[in-house]
Amino acid sequence: xxxxxxxxxxxxxxxxxxxxxxxxLSSQNGYxxxxxxxxxxxxxxxxxxxxxxxxxxxxxxxxxxxxxxxxTASLSIGRTHLxxxxxxxxxxxxxxxxxxxxxxxxxxxxxxxxxxxKHPAPRGVYIGPYYGYNSFSRDLVWDLNTSTYNGQVTTGxxxxxxxxxxxxxxQFIFWDRLSLDLVLMGPGLWNFNFKSHFSTxxxxxxxxxxxGKLNELLKEKLPGTDFVFTGNGMEAKETYTTSMMGLRYMxxxxxxx
Numbered sequence: 001x002x003x004x005x006x007x008x009x010x011x012x013x014x015x016x017x018x019x020x021x022x023x024x025l026s027s028q029n030g031y032x033x034x035x036x037x038x039x040x041x042x043x044x045x046x047x048x049x050x051x052x053x054x055x056x057x058x059x060x061x062x063x064x065x066x067x068x069x070x071x072t073a074s075l076s077i078g079r080t081h082l083x084x085x086x087x088x089x090x091x092x093x094x095x096x097x098x099x100x101x102x103x104x105x106x107x108x109x110x111x112x113x114x115x116x117x118k119h120p121a122p123r124g125v126y127i128g129p130y131y132g133y134n135s136f137s138r139d140l141v142w143d144l145n146t147s148t149y150n151g152q153v154t155t156g157x158x159x160x161x162x163x164x165x166x167x168x169x170x171q172f173i174f175w176d177r178l179s180l181d182l183v184l185m186g187p188g189l190w191n192f193n194f195k196s197h198f199s200t201x202x203x204x205x206x207x208x209x210x211x212g213k214l215n216e217l218l219k220e221k222l223p224g225t226d227f228v229f230t231g232n233g234m235e236a237k238e239t240y241t242t243s244m245m246g247l248r249y250m251x252x253x254x255x256x257x
Contacts, residue, residue, distance in 0.1 A: 070120070161190055
């Protein structure tokens with residue numbers, strides 16, 4: 001988890017540095033005059049923060065459409081992926097993983113603030129509601145060696161999450177066509193559901209051993225999910241549901257047309 005937090009801090013540092021450079025260049029070359037940017041209504045964008053934070057296979061593509069001078073609507077869809085899991089000990093070892101599936105769907109409605117922006121949407125500061133759905137599923141093959149069981153066991157898990165909240169962001173426009181979209185803060189209510197199954201009937205203590213280790217591995221892969229996988233919850237149950245307050249942030253790069 002410490003390595004994940006370190007990566008997040010590095011990413012935030014780089015992008016804040018980029019913002020400083022952008023502002024400096026804008027003040028030097030006169031960029032930012034309203035009549036220098038062409039009025040395109042559509043933007044196709046790619047989320048570049050998820051592949052860095054999670055895995056290069058975590059790919060989300062979005063579409064933003066200008067509704068009027070100050071409002072836009074957005075739709076995003078793509079594949080979620082957490083990267084490979086790894087663990088070995090005397091009593092338990094992860095041997096294989098397959099059937100890796102994931103899906104993302106999200107909706108946003110943005111209000112570009114008139115008092116803060118001299119340019120029309122989709123440029124400048126915005127606020128608005130969002131809804132997101134994420135799912136992750138995978139099958140795992142374990143070597144289990146305890147006093148009650150010795151052999152291989154296949155487990156499967158599926159995590160689904162519904163996210164509803166409000167977000168604050170800023171979108172830059174460069175050379176008419178290129179956009180850099182920063183969701184700086186998106187607090188909301190997140191609901192998570194965890195389901196697992198076993199290919200073999202195991203004693204309760206062995207099931208808890210497997211679920212507990214899976215719990216630890218998932219916390220390492222999902223930044224900020226200590227609230228989801230804590231206490232006597234998913235590590236002791238095959239079906240587990242919980243809600244928490246979360247914070248959404250991301251970086252998108254887009255093409256306008």
